[in-house]
Amino acid sequence: MKVGDLVMFSDINDRYAKWFYGEFGVVLSANNGHCRVRWNRPVEYHGRSTNVSDFSQKRFTSVD
Numbered sequence: 001m002k003v004g005d006l007v008m009f010s011d012i013n014d015r016y017a018k019w020f021y022g023e024f025g026v027v028l029s030a031n032n033g034h035c036r037v038r039w040n041r042p043v044e045y046h047g048r049s050t051n052v053s054d055f056s057q058k059r060f061t062s063v064d
Helices: none
Strands: 006-009 024-031 034-045 048-056 060-062
Touching: 006 034
Parallel strands: none
Antiparallel strands: 006 024, 006 060, 024 034, 034 048
């Protein structure tokens, strides 16, 4: 996974899946098994929305 890749949150068993599963984003940074993603549209999460999130790379599938 590298900066600029289009990815989808694909870990259906993750505790954050109810908010992020199936959402697409672009990788802003990736290192040490983690990545920062800018979502293609804001994601509603615990009563607020977020445009950027940090997760383990294993939570994503590359779309490119």
